[in-house]
Amino acid sequence: MRIEVICTGDEVLTGKIVNTNFSYITQKLEDFGLSVAQETTVGDDRDSLLAAFMLAGERADAVIVNGGLGPTVDDLSQEIAAKAAGVELVLNKEWLVTMEAFFTKRSRVMPPNNIKQAMLPAGAEVLDNPVGTACGFAVTIGRARFYFTPGVPRELRRMIEDQIVPRLLAKAGKQTTVFLKRFHSYGIGESHADTLLAGVEALAPDGSVKLGFRAHYPQLETKLTVRGTDMDDIRAKLAPVEAEVRKRYGNFILAEDDRTLEGVVLDELAKCTGTLAIVESFTSGQIAGRLMHLPGAEKRVRRGVVARDLEEICNAVRLVQVPDAITKEAAEAVARAALDETGATHALAVLIDLDEGADRIEFAGTVCLAIATADSVASRRSSIVGGRDWVRLGAVEMGLDCLRRYLQGLSVTERIDFEKA
Amino acid sequence: MRIEVICTGDEVLTGKIVNTNFSYITQKLEDFGLSVAQETTVGDDRDSLLAAFMLAGERADAVIVNGGLGPTVDDLSQEIAAKAAGVELVLNKEWLVTMEAFFTKRSRVMPPNNIKQAMLPAGAEVLDNPVGTACGFAVTIGRARFYFTPGVPRELRRMIEDQIVPRLLAKAGKQTTVFLKRFHSYGIGESHADTLLAGVEALAPDGSVKLGFRAHYPQLETKLTVRGTDMDDIRAKLAPVEAEVRKRYGNFILAEDDRTLEGVVLDELAKCTGTLAIVESFTSGQIAGRLMHLPGAEKRVRRGVVARDLEEICNAVRLVQVPDAITKEAAEAVARAALDETGATHALAVLIDLDEGADRIEFAGTVCLAIATADSVASRRSSIVGGRDWVRLGAVEMGLDCLRRYLQGLSVTERIDFEKA
Numbered sequence: 001m002r003i004e005v006i007c008t009g010d011e012v013l014t015g016k017i018v019n020t021n022f023s024y025i026t027q028k029l030e031d032f033g034l035s036v037a038q039e040t041t042v043g044d045d046r047d048s049l050l051a052a053f054m055l056a057g058e059r060a061d062a063v064i065v066n067g068g069l070g071p072t073v074d075d076l077s078q079e080i081a082a083k084a085a086g087v088e089l090v091l092n093k094e095w096l097v098t099m100e101a102f103f104t105k106r107s108r109v110m111p112p113n114n115i116k117q118a119m120l121p122a123g124a125e126v127l128d129n130p131v132g133t134a135c136g137f138a139v140t141i142g143r144a145r146f147y148f149t150p151g152v153p154r155e156l157r158r159m160i161e162d163q164i165v166p167r168l169l170a171k172a173g174k175q176t177t178v179f180l181k182r183f184h185s186y187g188i189g190e191s192h193a194d195t196l197l198a199g200v201e202a203l204a205p206d207g208s209v210k211l212g213f214r215a216h217y218p219q220l221e222t223k224l225t226v227r228g229t230d231m232d233d234i235r236a237k238l239a240p241v242e243a244e245v246r247k248r249y250g251n252f253i254l255a256e257d258d259r260t261l262e263g264v265v266l267d268e269l270a271k272c273t274g275t276l277a278i279v280e281s282f283t284s285g286q287i288a289g290r291l292m293h294l295p296g297a298e299k300r301v302r303r304g305v306v307a308r309d310l311e312e313i314c315n316a317v318r319l320v321q322v323p324d325a326i327t328k329e330a331a332e333a334v335a336r337a338a339l340d341e342t343g344a345t346h347a348l349a350v351l352i353d354l355d356e357g358a359d360r361i362e363f364a365g366t367v368c369l370a371i372a373t374a375d376s377v378a379s380r381r382s383s384i385v386g387g388r389d390w391v392r393l394g395a396v397e398m399g400l401d402c403l404r405r406y407l408q409g410l411s412v413t414e415r416i417d418f419e420k421a
Numbered sequence: 422m423r424i425e426v427i428c429t430g431d432e433v434l435t436g437k438i439v440n441t442n443f444s445y446i447t448q449k450l451e452d453f454g455l456s457v458a459q460e461t462t463v464g465d466d467r468d469s470l471l472a473a474f475m476l477a478g479e480r481a482d483a484v485i486v487n488g489g490l491g492p493t494v495d496d497l498s499q500e501i502a503a504k505a506a507g508v509e510l511v512l513n514k515e516w517l518v519t520m521e522a523f524f525t526k527r528s529r530v531m532p533p534n535n536i537k538q539a540m541l542p543a544g545a546e547v548l549d550n551p552v553g554t555a556c557g558f559a560v561t562i563g564r565a566r567f568y569f570t571p572g573v574p575r576e577l578r579r580m581i582e583d584q585i586v587p588r589l590l591a592k593a594g595k596q597t598t599v600f601l602k603r604f605h606s607y608g609i610g611e612s613h614a615d616t617l618l619a620g621v622e623a624l625a626p627d628g629s630v631k632l633g634f635r636a637h638y639p640q641l642e643t644k645l646t647v648r649g650t651d652m653d654d655i656r657a658k659l660a661p662v663e664a665e666v667r668k669r670y671g672n673f674i675l676a677e678d679d680r681t682l683e684g685v686v687l688d689e690l691a692k693c694t695g696t697l698a699i700v701e702s703f704t705s706g707q708i709a710g711r712l713m714h715l716p717g718a719e720k721r722v723r724r725g726v727v728a729r730d731l732e733e734i735c736n737a738v739r740l741v742q743v744p745d746a747i748t749k750e751a752a753e754a755v756a757r758a759a760l761d762e763t764g765a766t767h768a769l770a771v772l773i774d775l776d777e778g779a780d781r782i783e784f785a786g787t788v789c790l791a792i793a794t795a796d797s798v799a800s801r802r803s804s805i806v807g808g809r810d811w812v813r814l815g816a817v818e819m820g821l822d823c824l825r826r827y828l829q830g831l832s833v834t835e836r837i838d839f840e841k842a
Contacts, residue, residue, distance in 0.1 A: 013460065014451050015444035016635060022462075023436035030435050038469060039434065041443075041460035048459060055476075214437060278727075284713035285706030288727045292705035293813050295780075298729035303737055306699075306709045306725035308718065312763075316724055316737075342733075359716075392714050 001172045003029065004060040004144075005039045006052050008067040008077060009151060013043040021066050021156055028157075031225055032165050032178045033210065044074040053084040057142025062168055064160075067151035069134035071113045077148055082121035084141045089119045095126060095135045102133055127163040131155050136163060145171065174227065179234045181224040181242060184261070185252040186401045187416030190215045193222060196248050203240040217390075218397035218418065219261070222249075251410045254401055261400050262290045268407035269300045269346070276403075277344040278304040279313060279334055282352040282365065286396045302344045310351070317341045326353040328368050328379040335372035335379075346407075347372045350399040352391070364420065365391035369399055371406045378402075378412045383420040394418055422593045424450065425481040425565075426460045427473050429488040429498060430572060434464040442487050442577055449578075452646055453586050453599045454631060465495040474505040478563025483589055485581075488572035490555035492534045498569055503542035505562045510540045516547060516556045523554055548584040552576050557584060566592065595648065600655045602645040602663060605682070606673040607822045608837030611636045614643060617669050624661040638811075639818035639839065640682070643670075672831045675822055682821050683711045689828035690721045690767070697824075698765040699725040700734060700755055703773040703786065707817045723765045731772070738762045747774040749789050749800040756793035756800075767828075768793045771820040773812070785841065786812035790820055792827045799823075799833045804841040815839055 005025055011017045019041065026036045040056070042048040049068070056063045068077030082089045095118040103110040120126070120137050127136030127147065134150035136159045147164050149156050169178065188196065190213050201211050208228060214221040224241060228234035246253060254261045269276060278288050278301065288304030291297050305316045310330070314322045319337035323330035331349045338347035353366040362385060370379035380402060384394040402412040426446055432438045440462065447457045461477070463469040470489070477484045489498030503510045516539040524531040541547070541558050548557030548568065555571035557580045568585050570577050590599065609617065611634050622632050629649060635642040645662055649655035667674060675682045690697060699709050699722065709725030712718050726737045731751070735743045740758035744751035752770045759768035774787040783806060791800035801823060805815040823833040 013447065013457060015446070015448035018439060018441055018444045020439055023439045025436070026434065027436035036434060037464070038473075039460075039462035043458070052459075280706075282714055284718075285701075285709030285725050285727065286714075288706030289710045292727055292729060293703055293707075293809070295809075297705075302728065302730070303733055304706050304725075304727035305737070306706065306713055306727075307723065308713060309723070312723055315763075316726070342736075388714070388716075 001034075001062060001168075002037045002060045003034060003062045003064070003168065004056045005036055006056060006063060006065045007039065007041045008044065008049060008065065010043045010074070012067070013041055021151065021153060024153070024157065025064060025066065025160060027214075028160055028165065029168070030212070031180045031223065032169060033174065033225060033227060034165075034168055034172065044068065044076060046076060046080060049076055049080040050084055053080060053141055053146070057084065057144045057146070060144045062171060063141075063144045063146045064164065065146060065148045066156060067149075069117065069136070069148060069150050071111070071116050071133070075116070078116075078119055078121065078137075081124075081137075081139055081141070081146065081148060085121050085123075085139045087122040087139075090122045091115075092118045092120045092124075092126065092135065095120070098135075099133050127159055129155050129159055131158055138167070177228050177230050177234060179226045179228075179231070179238065181226065181238060182257050183222040183245060183249065183253050184255045184259075185220050185222065185249055186218055186254055186261070186397050187414070187418065188220060188249070188252050189417040190220060192417050193220055197222070197245060200241050200244050200248070203244055204237045208237045209241050218394050219254075251405060251414060254404055261397075261404060262294060265291065265400060265404050265407065266294060266296055266300050268404065270296070272345070272407070274300070274345040274407075275343075276301045277338040277342040277347040279317060279338050279347065279349040279351075280304065280306045280399075281308055281310075281313065281350065282354055283350055283392055283396050283399065284308075286392070287348070287350060287399045290396065290400060303338075303342045305338070313351070326351045326366065326368050328370065328381045331368040331370035332372065332377045332379050335370040335377060339372050339374070345373060346403075348399060348403050350395060352395055354388075354391070359388045361387055363387045363391065365395065367391075367395045367398060369402055371403055371412065378406055380413050382416070384418060385420050386418075422455075422483060422589075423458045423481045424455060424483045424485070424589070425477045426457055427477060427484060427486045428460065428462045429465065429470060429486065431464045431495070433488070434462055442572065442574060445574070445578065446485060446487065446581060448635075449581055449586065450589070451633070452601045452644065453590060454595065454646060454648060455586075455589055455593065465489065465497060467497060467501060470497055470501040471505055474501060474562055474567070478505065478565045478567070481565045483592060484562075484565050484567045485585065486567060486569045487577060488570075490538065490557070490569060490571045492532070492537050492554070496537075499537075499540055499542065499558075502545075502558075502560055502562070502567065502569060506542050506560045508543040508560075511543045512536070513539045513541045513545075513547065513556065516541070519556075520554050548580055550576050550580055552579055559588070598649050598651050598655060600647045600649075600652070600659065602647065602659060603678050604643040604666060604670065604674050605676045605680075606641050606643065606670055607639055607675055607682070607818050608835070608839065609641055609670070609673050610838040611641060613838050614641055618643070618666060621662050621665050621669070624665055625658045629658045630662045639815050640675075672826060672835060675825055682818070682825060683715060686712065686821060686825050686828065687715060687717055687721050689825065691717070693766070693828070695721070695766040695828075696764075697722045698759040698763040698768040700738060700759050700768065700770040700772075701725065701727045701820075702729055702731075702734065702771065703775055704771055704813055704817050704820065705729075707813070708769070708771060708820045711817065711821060724759075724763045726759070734772070747772045747787065747789050749791065749802045752789040752791035753793065753798045753800050756791040756798060760793050760795070766794060767824075769820060769824050771816055773816055775809075775812070780809045782808055784808045784812065786816065788812075788816045788819060790823055792824055792833065799827055801834050803837070805839060806841050807839075 335349040738758040756770040
């Protein structure tokens with residue numbers, strides 16, 4: 001089955017916005033074993049839209065069109081869809097009622113130009129949009145089934161997942177139950193992960209589990225796409241593969257599915273009714289910045305302190321004996337002092353000794369970090385190379401992940417792929 | 422002149438990477454008064470590439486192709502370009518020499534598979550790549566001139582600016598000297614800016630200056646694209662428009678061209694040999710995180726402190742008299758205490774009183790901020806609405822921009838478009 005995507009809108013065509021809707025659509029389809037063969041971007045222009053619809057209608061079996069369903073004059077998708085399908089635009093009274101209810105619920109009166117959003121090509125199948133006023137719909141143009149979706153990312157996502165993926169899977173004649181299992185890790189590079197997990201797919205019968213990766217430094221996402229007759233079947237197929245991935249990755253799995261590293265850290269702190277103090281240097285507040293604005297963080301993170309100068313760091317946490325250099329021992333002393341100074345149950349100190357001179361690919365930073373509690377301290381020394389930004393991003397993640405490991409009773413010193421030997 | 426862009430590569434087509442190369446290309450062309458009519462993305466697949474090249478060759482006058490010039494087997498652009506142009510692939514000896522020199526300079530021997538990068542369609546015009554081994558080139562396919570560019574963003578950018586824009590401008594018969602003037606502001610929404618600057622283009626003769634905007638909340642970028650015979654001509658045309666934009670925006674211009682808000686703040690601090698202390702709450706370290714990792718910041722920013730709890734904030738800056746509530750006066754007291762505690766010459770305190778309950782579009786935060794020096798203090802109270810993330814992003818920018826205004830001797834209390842009346 002050939003699937004194409006058409007993205008519409010001057011904002012995307014002129015680069016005013018980066019086209020993240022397309023990468024979302026194609027990734028989501030990949031997660032369900034469906035591949036996009038081609039993507040086309042055109043502006044809010046009748047001729048361009050019509051030409052793009054007609055061409056894709058000749059080439060493809062299914063086409064997802066994104067954008068152009070809004071109430072304003074430059075939103076042309078319904079009009080051109082009708083023209084390409086050779087039918088009239090007609091008022092869909094059900095959608096009009098849905099829209100009016102949408103406004104009433106928000107104590108507003110529907111502006112008259114929203115009526116345009118209920119004008120659909122005659123015979124179109126409605127694709128529900130529970131979170132907005134743009135009505136999704138499907139029509140046939142040429143030999144392809146076209147699925148029209150809204151440009152607002154939140155509305156698009158809901159429609160793709162609930163309405164379009166099931167229709168595409170049915171059209172492709174695939175077993176319609178598909179499940180995506182995700183693992184998040186820090187410290188294993190993509191090619192290492194690929195080697196490490198070699199053969200795990202074979203633990204499930206007849207290729208029903210597919211392995212994939214998505215690297216967004218410093219984290220790596222490992223995806224298992226499972227296809228089956230129903231969720232029981234999927235669970236049975238997934239179980240041995242999932243167990244093997246957990247075994248091979250070991251302590252490197254920092255979260256699964258929709259959970260995040262910072263969420264896991266806050267949850268672990270909540271479990272032990274702990275509170276945290278953070279001391280940073282070159283990470284410049286970005287460790288605190290990942291945690292402290294989250295709902296619930298106000299109960300868990302007492303204080304963050306940032307300074308670039310070791311003496312100033314010591315002043316901030318009332319450490320009288322200023323260490324001579326940035327070492328593991330210095331980080332331990334700073335973390336202990338932060339504990340005393342703030343009254344938190346846990347303190348994380350991440351100190352960084354940076355190379356001198358201009359930014360360059362060999363530019364390195366030595367990260368010395370420590371986590372202290374009333375009766376114990378753990379620490380780690382690690383050198384990260386790759387330029388100022390790379391060092392900073394890596395150190396933020398290493399600080400948070402070591403804290404996660406400490407809170408979960410795991411080693412904080414396991415070697416990672418991103419450090420210099 | 423109809424311009425199209427073709428982006429190639431499985432990584433882009435499957436959404437593993439977001440297509441920022443396309444938004445870069447189309448924006449850069451817009452800056453020079455050139456518009457892209459359509460974009461197509463295809464994978465590393467011979468049939469798809471050939472079909473895309475042939476179609477664009479029928480429709481367009483100029484086509485920019487991005488990606489597929491690497492040394493590996495899935496890099497197919499040269500091969501398919503030759504096929505579409507109906508010519509052979511031949512070794513370009515000059516490029517081979519260039520590549521060998523590239524490796525020698527890095528004390529490495531060129532791997533044999535790099536020879537593939539010097540195989541170009543017969544008769545192709547070389548587009549120089551001073552920063553990589555992928556050779557750009559131009560050929561004619563159908564009625565269009567095709568420009569092939571590398572997928573590595575740094576190499577692409579250099580080639581677009583130095584090699585391709587001048588060729589496109591010449592092809593379009595436009596005056597070839599174009600200059601882009603940019604202003605960065607905070608606090609003026611795009612539609613307000615549009616009204617505020619109405620008519621400024623008319624101050625230059627015969628449409629030689631074009632006004633445009635790019636909003637990336639909370640900042641707005643205002644662009645003036647100027648076309649002329651040479652730089653003297655451009656400076657003469659730009660001068661009255663530039664002066665008028667400065668007059669109408671007034672204190673809202675925070676930086677121009679490649680400068681940034683954080684860079685301006687650090688420069689102003691350097692000018693008065695000042696040092697800074699920062700106290701934050703719900704912005705969670707993200708104000709410090711914008712400044713403290715920058716080169717030179719180690720001399721200018723002494724300390725950052727973050728806490729969500731007002732009492733904890735006061736502990737951190739040794740303020741004995743804890744205020745009852747988050748007010749302008751509380752922010753002033755905290756900023757003064759931070760000055761005493763750290764010995765900095767300037768202190769910025771950004772306190773935020775957040776709405777209760779779940780995140781929602783009406784969720785608001787009241788920002789109380791103060792900037793203190795030994796002999797003066799300035800403060801502001803402002804309510805920002807739009808959900809947790811919006812409030813946080815807005816408060817980070819407001820804190821930095823008020824600091825910039827204070828350091829430049831400007832009012833810190835001018836009303837902005839993003840605050841609730």
